[in-house]
Amino acid sequence: AQSVSQHNHHVILSEAASLELGCNYSYGGTVNLFWYVQYPGQHLQLLLKYFSGDPLVKGIKGFEAEFIKSKFSFNLRKPSVQWSDTAEYFCAVNAGWGGATNKLIFGTGTLLAVQP
Amino acid sequence: EAGVAQSPRYKIIEKRQSVAFWCNPISGHATLYWYQQILGQGPKLLIQFQNNGVVDDSQLPKDRFSAERLKGVDSTLKIQPAKLEDSAVYLCASSTEAGTGLYEQYFGPGTRLTVT
Numbered sequence: 001a002q003s004v005s006q007h008n009h010h011v012i013l014s015e016a017a018s019l020e021l022g023c024n025y026s027y028g029g030t031v032n033l034f035w036y037v038q039y040p041g042q043h044l045q046l047l048l049k050y051f052s053g054d055p056l057v058k059g060i061k062g063f064e065a066e067f068i069k070s071k072f073s074f075n076l077r078k079p080s081v082q083w084s085d086t087a088e089y090f091c092a093v094n095a096g097w098g099g100a101t102n103k104l105i106f107g108t109g110t111l112l113a114v115q116p
Numbered sequence: 117e118a119g120v121a122q123s124p125r126y127k128i129i130e131k132r133q134s135v136a137f138w139c140n141p142i143s144g145h146a147t148l149y150w151y152q153q154i155l156g157q158g159p160k161l162l163i164q165f166q167n168n169g170v171v172d173d174s175q176l177p178k179d180r181f182s183a184e185r186l187k188g189v190d191s192t193l194k195i196q197p198a199k200l201e202d203s204a205v206y207l208c209a210s211s212t213e214a215g216t217g218l219y220e221q222y223f224g225p226g227t228r229l230t231v232t
Contacts, residue, residue: 044207044223090158103149103172104221106158
């Protein structure tokens with residue numbers, strides 16, 4: 001069965017610090033990978049996604065993620081965080097495409113708190 | 117473009133009572149998803165509709181949960197009877213279609229259910 005692991009449950013950073021959130025998945029075939037973000041009081045929003053091609057994908061608000069197939073990883077990065085990045089971040093995987101069912105398997109989430 | 121609408125936003129019921137949630141997807145989105153998010157966990161897919169047909173309900177507890185999507189637009193999710201462990205946020209999402217590998221799921225604000 002597919003699964004997604006997020007190693008950091010809570011992360012506290014100061015503004016301008018660099019961010020890297022880990023995400024590993026278990027599935028040997030073709031995958032689509034996503035990072036979603038949930039700001040306080042708001043709904044889940046897509047941050048970035050990887051389907052194919054360049055393994056380094058750029059998303060909104062200066063976020064990027066790198067797909068490393070050999071490590072089954074899709075870590076999220078940002079060089080310099082801001083207070084407004086305080087949110088919960090979810091990694092998700094969808095295994096295979098072209099089929100009728102495309103459910104997302106989510107990790108447990110990482111709560112990021114950025115201190116001003 | 118209007119987002120995914122859900123109601124109610126909050127609901128408190130006693131165990132063994134019944135409850136229903138409503139979702140209106142983004143106009144034109146053929147695929148609709150219901151997720152359950154228990155505190156401290158990532159969202160878990162309960163059921164996926166393609167138009168008004170069920171594509172995946174493998175994780176729906178069918179002895180107490182039911183869902184329908186009449187006319188392929190709005191959807192309702194019902195729990196009858198509720199148990200304490202059903203306390204969670206119920207998220208509705210929609211996408212243009214599944215199976216292309218290029219879809220994005222848009223999430224609603226969720227309904228927070230508390231079962232006492």
